[in-house]
Amino acid sequence: MFPTLDPLLHSELRLAVMSLLVSTEEAEFPYIKEQTEATAGNLSVQIDKLSAAGYIEVEKTFKGKKPCTICRITPVGLKAFEEYIEALKSYLNVSK
Amino acid sequence: MEENMNMTAERSLEIITQQIAQSRRAVSKVTGQSLFISGICTMCMAVVIAIINFVLINNAIVGVGHLLWLVLPLIIWLFMRKYNKEHAHTPVSLVGSMVAKTWSTFAWFVIGFFVIALIWGFVAARVLPIESYVASRIEVTPVIVLLMGMAITITGHILKQRWLVIFGTAAGLICFIWEHFGMGQTIVLMLSGEPHLSLSAHAATTMLPCLTIFVFALVGLMLPGLMLKRQK
Numbered sequence: 001m002f003p004t005l006d007p008l009l010h011s012e013l014r015l016a017v018m019s020l021l022v023s024t025e026e027a028e029f030p031y032i033k034e035q036t037e038a039t040a041g042n043l044s045v046q047i048d049k050l051s052a053a054g055y056i057e058v059e060k061t062f063k064g065k066k067p068c069t070i071c072r073i074t075p076v077g078l079k080a081f082e083e084y085i086e087a088l089k090s091y092l093n094v095s096k
Numbered sequence: 097m098e099e100n101m102n103m104t105a106e107r108s109l110e111i112i113t114q115q116i117a118q119s120r121r122a123v124s125k126v127t128g129q130s131l132f133i134s135g136i137c138t139m140c141m142a143v144v145i146a147i148i149n150f151v152l153i154n155n156a157i158v159g160v161g162h163l164l165w166l167v168l169p170l171i172i173w174l175f176m177r178k179y180n181k182e183h184a185h186t187p188v189s190l191v192g193s194m195v196a197k198t199w200s201t202f203a204w205f206v207i208g209f210f211v212i213a214l215i216w217g218f219v220a221a222r223v224l225p226i227e228s229y230v231a232s233r234i235e236v237t238p239v240i241v242l243l244m245g246m247a248i249t250i251t252g253h254i255l256k257q258r259w260l261v262i263f264g265t266a267a268g269l270i271c272f273i274w275e276h277f278g279m280g281q282t283i284v285l286m287l288s289g290e291p292h293l294s295l296s297a298h299a300a301t302t303m304l305p306c307l308t309i310f311v312f313a314l315v316g317l318m319l320p321g322l323m324l325k326r327q328k
Contacts, residue, residue, distance in 0.1 A: 019115035
């Protein structure tokens with residue numbers, strides 16, 4: 001019996017965002033956009049979904065006069081990511 | 097990147113690996129840039145102080161140039177601020193912040209120690225007889241090189257660069273012995289063949305601590321910074 005993969009993480013863009021945030025303390029929206037090569041609109045929608053699930057926290061602030069969106073992974077998000085990796089391992093062991 | 101929900105496990109793994117590696121590279125470059133800027137500033141400051149000390153000793157003023165070390169953290173901070181403004185998108189990582197905290201701890205200890213030594217030297221010169229003053233004077237450079245060796249070693253451990261760990265430990269201890277026992281001064285004295293230091297030989301010895309710090313900044317800050325910046 002295979003564990004089910006978290007549907008919120010089993011999407012290319014959301015998984016890429018979470019993977020980026022796992023290795024950093026926090027990241028600004030333009031950096032995530034640049035690294036994932038996603039469009040601003042699509043990325044914004046996916047970030048909202050992750051934020052609504054409590055996987056990441058989004059802080060809207062200002063850098064000088066420019067608006068700045070900072071994303072951080074939460075402990076809930078980190079746990080979900082770890083569980084996703086564990087589930088992924090069982091799938092990969094079978095395909096080997 | 098689109099919202100593809102029908103990914104294979106292999107594709108998921110590929111995305112995770114790719115993003116983590118990409119992020120680590122970006123962060124390493126920023127850490128490298130910080131080390132590189134700090135190294136360049138320290139090396140330039142060592143050269144400037146050596147020149148100032150060399151010029152001033154001819155007017156019988158010894159070591160005043162070393163006061164300029166107090167300005168170094170400010171100069172590094174200004175350059176870093178300028179760089180960060182131009183590269184605002186790069187995130188903070190655990191590795192980057194650990195390296196930054198190591199060096200800021202080093203900077204605070206050095207500034208604190210430098211100020212204590214300065215105040216003590218000022219007070220002791222006025223209160224104590226000359227023999228007691230010479231015996232109780234706090235030598236700054238040996239302690240600074242020891243602290244710098246520690247900071248380089250810790251940086252090497254964080255960045256997993258074994259050569260940096262070995263260099264930090266060896267150079268820290270060797271330069272401490274070199275500076276503490278005045279070996280540079282002894283060598284200059286032996287080479288000059290005179291029982292006491294002449295003015296030019298004395299001028300050379302006042303430049304030795306700057307040379308030590310220059311080498312430390314080159315190998316401990318600038319080169320690792322360059323390595324991280326160029327990492328593919």
